[in-house]
Amino acid sequence: MPDHHSRPAEATARPHSHGDRRPEAVRAVRAMAAFATESEMYLAATGRDEALHRTDLNGLRVVMSSGDEPVTPRRLSQALQLSAPATSAMLDRLERLGHVERRPHPHDRRSVVVVATDHAHTVGASMFGRVGARMAPVLASRSAGELAVIAQFLEDAAVATGSARADIRTTS
Amino acid sequence: MPDHHSRPAEATARPHSHGDRRPEAVRAVRAMAAFATESEMYLAATGRDEALHRTDLNGLRVVMSSGDEPVTPRRLSQALQLSAPATSAMLDRLERLGHVERRPHPHDRRSVVVVATDHAHTVGASMFGRVGARMAPVLASRSAGELAVIAQFLEDAAVATGSARADIRTTS
DNA sequence: TCGAATAGTTCCACAGTCGAAAGAGTAGGA
DNA sequence: TCCTACTCTTTCGACTGTGGAACTATTCGA
Numbered sequence: 001m002p003d004h005h006s007r008p009a010e011a012t013a014r015p016h017s018h019g020d021r022r023p024e025a026v027r028a029v030r031a032m033a034a035f036a037t038e039s040e041m042y043l044a045a046t047g048r049d050e051a052l053h054r055t056d057l058n059g060l061r062v063v064m065s066s067g068d069e070p071v072t073p074r075r076l077s078q079a080l081q082l083s084a085p086a087t088s089a090m091l092d093r094l095e096r097l098g099h100v101e102r103r104p105h106p107h108d109r110r111s112v113v114v115v116a117t118d119h120a121h122t123v124g125a126s127m128f129g130r131v132g133a134r135m136a137p138v139l140a141s142r143s144a145g146e147l148a149v150i151a152q153f154l155e156d157a158a159v160a161t162g163s164a165r166a167d168i169r170t171t172s
Numbered sequence: 173m174p175d176h177h178s179r180p181a182e183a184t185a186r187p188h189s190h191g192d193r194r195p196e197a198v199r200a201v202r203a204m205a206a207f208a209t210e211s212e213m214y215l216a217a218t219g220r221d222e223a224l225h226r227t228d229l230n231g232l233r234v235v236m237s238s239g240d241e242p243v244t245p246r247r248l249s250q251a252l253q254l255s256a257p258a259t260s261a262m263l264d265r266l267e268r269l270g271h272v273e274r275r276p277h278p279h280d281r282r283s284v285v286v287v288a289t290d291h292a293h294t295v296g297a298s299m300f301g302r303v304g305a306r307m308a309p310v311l312a313s314r315s316a317g318e319l320a321v322i323a324q325f326l327e328d329a330a331v332a333t334g335s336a337r338a339d340i341r342t343t344s
Numbered sequence: 345t346c347g348a349a350t351a352g353t354t355c356c357a358c359a360g361t362c363g364a365a366a367g368a369g370t371a372g373g374a
Numbered sequence: 375t376c377c378t379a380c381t382c383t384t385t386c387g388a389c390t391g392t393g394g395a396a397c398t399a400t401t402c403g404a
Contacts, residue, residue, distance in 0.1 A: 020311040024319035028311065029304075031326035032207070037233075038333040039208035040215075044253065045337045053391070061209075073352060081216065083393045088353055090391085110351040110400045130339055132201075134332040138325070139192040139200065146321050147196035153322050154203035156310045161210040164303040165217045225360070245383060255362045260384055262360085282369045282382040350401070361390080370381070 032157060046127045051097070055080065059090050060099060063116045064124055070113045072105065099123065204329065218299045223269070227252065231262050232271060235288045236296055242285045244277065271295065 020026075047057050062079045063071050077087040091114060094100040099120040105111040116124075139147065192198075219226050234251045235243050249259040263286060266272040271292040277283040288296075311319065 020308060022316055022319070024316045024323065025311045028319045028323040028326070029307070031323040031330065032211075034330040035204070035326045035333070036208055036211035037230075038330040038337070039204075040212055040230075041253065042333050042337045043212075045340050049340050055391075058209075058212075074350090081213065084352065085354080085394080086392050092353095093391090105351095108351080108401075110398095112352075131333060131336040134336040134339070135201070135329065136192060138328045138332050139197045142325065144194055144196045146325070147194070147200045149318050150322055150325050151196065151199040151203040153310070153314065153318070154200070154207045157307065158203065158206040158210040160306040160310050161207070161214050161303060164306040165210070165214045167302055167306070168217050168221050227360075246381090256383065257363080257385080258361050264384095265360090277382095280370075280382080284383080345404100347404090348402090351399085352397105353399105354397075355395085357392105357394090359390100359392080361388100363388090364386085366383105366385080368382085368384105370379105372377105372379090374375105374377085 042131060046130075050123055050127075052099075052123075053090075053093070055082065055086070055090050056094055056099075059087075059094060060116065060120055060124065063100060063114050064120065070105070071115075072111050072113060074111070076114065094120075214303060218302075222295055222299075224271075224295075225262075225265070227254065227258070227262050228266055228271075231259075231266060232288065232292055232296065235272060235286050236292065242277070243287075244283045244285060246283065248286065266292075 043054060043057060046052075047054055050057075052060075058080055059076055062076055073084070073087050073091060076082070076091075077084055080087070080090075082090065091100060091102065095102060097119075098117055100114050100116055102112040102114060105113050142150070215226055215229060218224075219229050222229075224232075230252055231248055234248055245256070245259050245263060248254070248263075249256055252259070252262075254262065263272060263274060267274060269291075270289055272286050272288055274284040274286060277285050314322070
């Protein structure tokens, strides 16, 4: 997605109302784009390192962050915006590599419950640990107050991005 | 990539030195993961909307944000971590859809220079405009001082993520 | 009880990636 | 100046991920 360097970005960053033209806002938007791009490239690189496709990594993320809530193929399909066959194929790959197990659903015999294995947790630890190590000084050098501002902003930005994605469906 | 909900994340967020265990830091890391995930999903959704693969969108981003520097297939290949044939195929797709043009390189006849068309700028404007509209109130509600803190943090976080990606190559 | 709907999997066609190879061009050293 | 090694891009072919259609098993409500 183009950042503020490109023509259309600057021309259309304020489609309905006047956008925020403060230089701090421009810099923040550019920084968000750069961070999003680096995150995507890190995902792709770790995927190559672990022989996992991007979809597989995202699937693991959903399974591993579901808490006590059982994860079914249906739920994964919705969370990842994948078709049913693609979700099945992804689970085939993760199962073959020993990252997940399909278990019978406790009260719906059409379905299965997907659980992550210890191997998956090891891989996740390695991935998160690597970026966590590099991120530690970035976090440590900020005060609690600054981190709270940053966190709140990113939460709001995530919601806004999700709304923009929903806008695509309603305008198509 | 697993966020803090998962076991390995918490267990390994401090691989060498003690990580930042302040609740504000935990919240910030989680917010970064959520924002990165939403950004990736927005990219995928707009890609589907415009019949453009994720690689194509990233390619356009590189072409459109290159300023005066000529973009060659070689440079695109490096920026996107794609093989030469994959870069060629991507340019084929973008050219066929009228988003880019391949022009003769001014002083290296082996190469070409890739330029974005007005059509590409229109698409970029639409994509950025949509998310820009949703992001506008998020930016407008922050002071210049807050935005400066946020931007600096995300720039540092992007560098840290890039370093983590480089770490993959050296430890593999 | 039965029919409609749901859940997941399989089959198959399409599309994106990369290794190998080929052709054209460049650069540097003898 | 010329030749060799290297570079750049594209093409070919094999592999892999996605999604539509179809199938099977199961669930649920009339």
